[in-house]
Amino acid sequence: MTAIDTPQADGRHVGRALKRKEDPRLITGRATYVDDINPVGTLWMAFVRSPEAHATITSIDTSAAEARDDVVAVFTGDDLDLAAPLPMAWAPPGIDLNMPEHWPLARGRVAHVGDPVAVVIGEDRYSVVDAAEDVLVEYDPLPVVTDPEEALRDEVLVHPDLPSNKVHEWSLGGGDLEAGFAEADVVIERRIVNHRTAGGAIEPRAVLAEERAGHLTVWSATQIPHFLRLFLSIMLDLSEERIRVIAPEVGGGFGSKLQIYGEEILAAWASRKLGRPVKWCETRSEAMMVTHHGRDQIATVRVGAKRDGTVTAFHARILADLGAYMMLLTPMVPSLGAFVMSGCYRFPAVQTDIVGVMTNKFATDAIRGAGRPEATHMIEVALDQLAAELGMDPLEVRRRNFIPADAFPYETAIGITYDSGNYQGTLDKLLEHVDVAAFRAEQERLRAEGVYRGIGFSTYTEICGLAPSRAVGPSAFGLQGGGWESALVRVHLTGAVTAYTGTSPHGQGHETGFAQIVADKLGTDPQLVEVIHGDTSQGPNGLDTYGSRSLAVGGEAIARAADKVAARIKQFVAHKLEAAPEDIELRDGRWIVRGSPDKGFTLPEVAGLAYIPEDIPEGMEPGLEEVAFYDPGNFVFPFGAHAAIVDVDVETGKVSLVRYVAVDDCGPAINPLLIDGQVHGGIVHGVGQALYEQVVYDETGQLVTGTFVDYALPTAAELPSFETDRTETPSPVNSLGVKGVGEAGTIAASAAVANAVMDALRPLGVSYLDMPYTPMRVWQAIQEGGQRA
């Protein structure tokens, strides 16, 4: 078995591939997810959902359902007395968003398949489903529009009470775009469709709410317990201190649980109305229908370049299909991509123009990468298209445009400052693993045998670590949250440590990584540091987990709180040893006076000094715990170079991923095991989109991919093992030097696969093709390409 538990020679725990502290409960079936919690007297919810994509509700007859013995209540939109509709949290200054109100139950009209019309509440899991089928709803169908370009023409309105389907326009640019195109020798333009996908967390959503004596406890499979508490308070008009939200074990999120869902609000509302715990567990069919989707952008990308490959201008015009309702961050997601529309390149002029439009489909919102995978796909695919146009090596085009390693911090044309990077470094490292010359020879040889193999690269940078408040606050980018993060580090009398984080993990391994950070700061073992998360009644206020922020913002907060505790330790030890606090240091697990290692204190001994104090000076507090709130000075910008190798079966159009090599740089590793895990999963999320996954609606707005039978999540059988490596370029933004890595793999992967498919197909006369590369699509392209050739 792999030896991964060996302590480092220097005695530090940061940097070790420590196996996870979370795992014993997860591998033995002892973890507690929401559906594993069953308070006595729990009622169940089931929803009556619209089978129509757009219709007026002409009548709802709940009498048969209500007459059933095991039904306690049936509610419709008219019954709800909420103080506010479901939230959309982005208010960009100077931009009016044209959007409908969104309520947990439809009011008179439905706008997408799955729109909830009524909720049935009863005694058990099975009978509420029966009862929901007894609710009779009559619909008067309205015209439906599912195509975003068609929707933009406003011939069919998604919400007839609004003037238009267009939600907003938003632009971000810098440099002289016109001059850039004027000086270009070559201009290419591609329409790049980034299709709709699903989050696909294996645990569907689940919520349990219980009100007792005016206090509400909500357990939810959510990434954002603190935001959920806030919006429960607003929507239920219940003071926030009376609400406790717990995200217990959460079975994956990938952005899909970064949301305030109507079902969460309804469970809480109904629990207050009925005086009993109320629970809802989403079915997978519901998850495919009404857990938010991602991507769904049509981009027109224009690139101007000199004949030597130097890019002079880059312009992306994006039409974003936002679906029927604006949920928490729906219209904001495409804008996140605009921040990195320069990629890792010295583009002198960059412009992103976004138009958001509504359709009769469910909402899109943040899914792993949220806007950055789409932007990276545009940039990296466009650069390969440019290379083909110029007859250049795609890697040479990249090298010619890379921001050089000595140029950091680097301000891009749009005015964002990249913190650190070494893009040549990650590419060089990648090419130590991938011998391109040998590949080209093999490719040639295989083609002669009728095997079409291709290689594709993606050299990316992304923006994460949400976020510096001055960059994203209400007066800047317009986010109403998402800035700082908090931590509390408490040393107990025995020297054991509890560390509270405001982030809320769902598989990432915070309990292990954060424990490593604290252990090093305080001179203890990670096994003696318990990390508490996901409970709004525990620890300071937090802003939760999304956008690869947990380590770069939450981890830094943990480090700062531990530093504050260390400063207090120095005071206690200095007092005891009659030395100056600045002369106290941690050495080999003991706090000593510098240069005098024979006398010192272990953490439990220091805890004794702190909690059983002897004549401490006036002004010095007993006890040993500290809180830190950290507002980062800048975003962090992880980067890397990925290569995909694919085989295309020209007879069937089937694309197989043969090899995938990833070199990523997220700064110094806290725990390399966790990084590799994030990269592996991230890659497959991107590969899945490129090759298999697509949320499909037909023209009547019916969801075609309503289960895991139709929505092809990748399985082990389709994938190879991955080769991963790292470089470590510290970020100057935080004391740990770290950047996020949760989304990096996904951000890089779809473009690498797309470029590999194009590389394989180019000899067959196919120069550009959109994802997903399903056998049908690829086979058709080959036929059409062949006819042209």
Add this chain to the structure above:
Amino acid sequence: MSEVPVRLSVNGRAHEVDVEPRMLLVHLLRDRLGLTGTHVGCDTTSCGACTVHLDGEAVKSCTVLAVQADGCEVTTIEGLAEGDALHPMQEAFWEDHGLQCGFCTPGMIMRAVDLLAHNPNPTEEEIRKGLEGNLCRCTGYHNIVRAVQDAARHPHAGQIPHPGLSPDAEDAGRELAKEGLGA
């Protein structure tokens, strides 16, 4: 709805429970016996999060009726370790970081044990094919495959501690598994 009695043994303990005839085995295990380690991730027998062993064969317990398990021996993730001693497959998943959110993990581990029971020395391709009916969104399967490979080096990784109730019950379970009820 009228209920019918089901007698079965779960993780070596005998139970007699009255259930609705339509109750799924997974809900019997979770809601009636409190064994919440077995999870439900889909409605179409696609994800495998609910995989348990029925008379020694891996089945997807969301696609077995509780009444079909009458007279059978069921092993769930809770029955895999012997006291504090983890099963070699559990050890391997831990060592190799073969899990992240952990939701698919119980089913994945139960399936992997079954895989090794039938093929103690699988190739990587055989492992990947063998895990095709179990979905994971977190790991990209890379470390899961490593874990199964590492577990396969252990002589008992394909075994579980609880033999079937009786030869008859074992046969019934096999028949059930052969009918295509799950994995």
